Amino acid sequence: xxxxxxxxxxxxxxxxxxxxxxxxxxxxxxxxxxxxxxxxxxxxxxxxxxxxxxxxxxxxxxxxxxxxxxxxxxxxxxxxxxxxxxxxxxxxxxxxxxxxxxxxxxxxxxxxxxxxxxxxxxxxxxxxxxxxxxxxxxxxxxxxxxxxxxxxxxxxxxxxxxxxxxxxxxxxxxxxxxxxxxxxxxxxxxxxxxxxxxxxxxxxxxxxxxxxxxxxxxxxxxxxxxxxxxxxxxxxxxxxxxxxxxxxxxxxxxxxxxxxxxxxxxxxxxxxxxxxxxxxxxxxxxxxxxxxxxxxxxxxxxxxxxxxxxxxxxxxxxxxxxxxxxxxxxxxxxxxxxxxxxxxxxxxxxxxxxxxxxxxxxxxxxxxxxxxxxxxxxxxxxxxxxxxxxxxxxxxxxxxxxxxxxxxxxxxxxxxxxxxxxxxxxxxxxxxxxxxxxxxxxxxxxxxxxxxxxxxxxxxxxxxxxxxxxxxxxxxxxxxxxxxxxxxxxxxxxxxxxxxxxxxxxxxxxxxxxxxxxxxxxxxxxxxxxxxxxxxxxxxxxxxxxxxxxxxxxxxxxxxxxxxxxxxxxxxxxxxxxxxxxxxxxxxxxxxxxxxxxxxxxxxxxxxxxxxxxxxxxxxxxxxxxxxxxxxxxxxxxxxxxxxxxxxxxxxxxxxxxxxxxxxxxxxxxxxxxxxx
Numbered sequence: 068x069x070x071x072x073x074x075x076x077x078x079x080x081x082x083x084x085x086x087x088x089x090x091x092x093x094x095x096x097x098x099x100x101x102x103x104x105x106x107x108x109x110x111x112x113x114x115x116x117x118x119x120x121x122x123x124x125x126x127x128x129x130x131x132x133x134x135x136x137x138x139x140x141x142x143x144x145x146x147x148x149x150x151x152x153x154x155x156x157x158x159x160x161x162x163x164x165x166x167x168x169x170x171x172x173x174x175x176x177x178x179x180x181x182x183x184x185x186x187x188x189x190x191x192x193x194x195x196x197x198x199x200x201x202x203x204x205x206x207x208x209x210x211x212x213x214x215x216x217x218x219x220x221x222x223x224x225x226x227x228x229x230x231x232x233x234x235x236x237x238x239x240x241x242x243x244x245x246x247x248x249x250x251x252x253x254x255x256x257x258x259x260x261x262x263x264x265x266x267x268x269x270x271x272x273x274x275x276x277x278x279x280x281x282x283x284x285x286x287x288x289x290x291x292x293x294x295x296x297x298x299x300x301x302x303x304x305x306x307x308x309x310x311x312x313x314x315x316x317x318x319x320x321x322x323x324x325x326x327x328x329x330x331x332x333x334x335x336x337x338x339x340x341x342x343x344x345x346x347x348x349x350x351x352x353x354x355x356x357x358x359x360x361x362x363x364x365x366x367x368x369x370x371x372x373x374x375x376x377x378x379x380x381x382x383x384x385x386x387x388x389x390x391x392x393x394x395x396x397x398x399x400x401x402x403x404x405x406x407x408x409x410x411x412x413x414x415x416x417x418x419x420x421x422x423x424x425x426x427x428x429x430x431x432x433x434x435x436x437x438x439x440x441x442x443x444x445x446x447x448x449x450x451x452x453x454x455x456x457x458x459x460x461x462x463x464x465x466x467x468x469x470x471x472x473x474x475x476x477x478x479x480x481x482x483x484x485x486x487x488x489x490x491x492x493x494x495x496x497x498x499x500x501x502x503x504x505x506x507x508x509x510x511x512x513x514x515x516x517x518x519x520x521x522x523x524x525x526x527x528x529x530x531x532x533x534x535x536x537x538x539x540x541x542x543x544x545x546x547x548x549x550x551x552x553x554x555x556x557x558x559x560x561x562x563x564x565x566x567x568x569x570x571x572x573x574x575x576x577x578x579x580x581x582x583x584x585x586x587x588x589x590x591x592x593x594x595x596x597x598x599x600x601x602x603x604x605x606x607x608x609x610x611x612x613x614x615x616x617x618x619x620x621x622x623x624x625x626x627x628x629x630x631x632x633x634x635x636x637x638x639x640x641x642x643x644x645x646x647x648x649x650x651x652x653x654x655x656x657x658x659x660x661x662x663x664x665x666x667x668x669x670x671x672x673x674x675x676x677x678x679x680x681x682x683x684x685x686x687x688x689x690x691x692x693x694x695x696x697x698x699x700x701x702x703x704x705x706x707x708x709x710x711x712x713x714x715x716x717x718x719x720x721x722x723x724x725x726x727x728x729x730x731x732x733x734x735x736x737x738x739x740x741x742x743x744x
Contacts, residue, residue, distance in 0.1 A: 220274055225267075264294070295341065305334070402453075421433075507536070580645060580651035672698065688744060
């Protein structure tokens with residue numbers, strides 16, 4: 068029976084059915100027996116696939132973890148009747164200490180027969196412990212100086228410590244299939260250990276002034292000491308101030324009629340570096356050739372370490388952020404209609420970039436530097452309305468709108484671009500003059516009039532220079548949340564609209580090369596290729612473009628696309644999509660046709676709950692009981708042709724906007740209850 072590239076195997080419920088990812092008994096292809104091998108869309112390399120079937124990954128490479136977490140805090144408040152009360156005001160002393168303790172046990176295995184470790188298999192065991200301690204001592208004095216004027220002065224101290232420890236053991240070479248235990252490993256297990264500790268201490272002060280309940284001032288200052296900065300320069304200071312004016316109160320307008328507050332603020336804040344960026348680290352020695360499992364130390368009883376390729380920076384500074392903000396808060400019709408508007412502009416200076424490229428002759432490939440300056444600006448609008456209400460029935464709605472602009476304004480001297488992540492054909496970089504995290508790649512080669520240039524075989528050619536194709540930053544985001552309640556029953560939803568932003572669809576680029584993308588399905592159609600694919604238009608197999616005949620001279624293309632050196636119309640699909648063409652991410656750095664609109668409209672959440680508060684006994688132990696059902700990520704509408712434009716190949720990383728065989732988003736359903744005593 069010939070195999071099918073249908074990864075579901077024709078099953079209606081393939082998720083946990085081995086028939087969806089393993090060939091059945093008697094399956095053959097081109098005279099070869101496939102019984103028991105993995106079903107996949109890309110073929111086999113020996114007995115192992117080139118790419119894994121997603122259902123194989125879910126069932127044969129499972130990752131499980133067991134997380135135990137305890138968190139809490141204790142607080143003591145002291146309000147003495149002290150001797151300066153009449154002169155300075157009421158004194159309050161608060162001490163609070165809290166902790167967050169997490170232990171994680173993680174396990175994963177890679178079964179024999181997979182793509183990456185098919186001939187070996189792998190077992191992984193991991194232990195992780197995270198501990199956070201936080202301590203606050205806060206002393207405040209507040210006084211009503213007169214009928215019109217009051218103040219509150221606060222000083223304090225914060226101590227913070229975070230400890231992260233992990234121990235990971237990875238073993239390759241499963242001896243007995245389906246027995247996933249470290250004792251069943253033929254290779255030498257590789258042990259990785261991490262011990263990270265961050266400590267910060269700070270002194271802070273804040274002054275609040277109030278005049279006639281319509282003029283408000285706040286000023287603050289904070290001095291911080293951080294263990295992740297250089298030892299002899301680990302202190303920095305941040306500060307800020309804000310001013311608010313309630314116009315309606317100043318003009319004698321009652322809040323029931325209207326409420327209008329204008330506000331403005333400025334702040335200078337700081338961000339601390341990650342662990343160990345001030346040092347050049349040694350790493351366990353490992354060498355590989357890309358074809359074998361390589362060599363990893365310890366080897367033959369001898370340990371080995373190599374100096375890292377990244378040069379640390381013992382003069383590292385904290386990141387600085389300078390921000391101004393202006394806004395207005397308004398309420399009308401007894402608070403039933405509210406509008407909040409905020410404009411902000413910030414400049415990030417001395418941004419910490421951990422991998423700034425430097426000359427390899429230095430012995431390193433990158434260096435940690437304060438090397439970036441970036442500006443951000445945006446507008447945020449929140450509209451709240453109570454549409455209807457009576458004793459039992461209530462309808463509310465809120466709309467959130469935000470827009471955001473970003474630009475890299477400076478990098479380190481001599482540095483023109485900083486690679487943040489990605490591939491040839493779709494890399495994310497920081498480059499002066501464009502938004503942070505822009506996607507860089509080459510486009511189709513074009514003549515001065517914008518026509519696509521083709522070669523002698525009629526193939527459209529990629530260009531030679533990379534350019535920015537946009538960033539994964541939206542033009543705006545709009546959220547709409549309606550809430551309907553009747554007695555104890557409440558129904559609420561959240562609809563999100565993201566307009567603009569782009570994403571590199573590397574999955575589509577690879578599937579083109581493999582010949583398994585939807586657009587390449589009719590690659591050998593009768594009469595030649597017809598239609599527009601990736602911005603290239605074909606008419607009867609001829610690319611609508613030009614051929615170059617000399618320096619800046621071009622003629623209209625009339626050559627049907629073919630594999631170079633072959634007869635006319637020979638393998639047009641291979642000459643465009645496949646291994647003899649450029650409309651993929653294997654044969655060139657072409658990225659233009661794979662940068663897609665990443666906008667979307669999605670039903671983020673729907674929740675239905677019922678509160679039994681009105682029927683509980685007022686003198687009972689249980690004061691509140693609520694049951695709820697919630698669905699998340701229930702519906703998506705998007706022009707993006709990949710799994711989900713909200714996906715991120717590298718996770719919570721600066722390199723956003725990459726999709727390369729990413730897993731789709733998760734649709735979830737949650738049922739639960741809440742108790743209050």
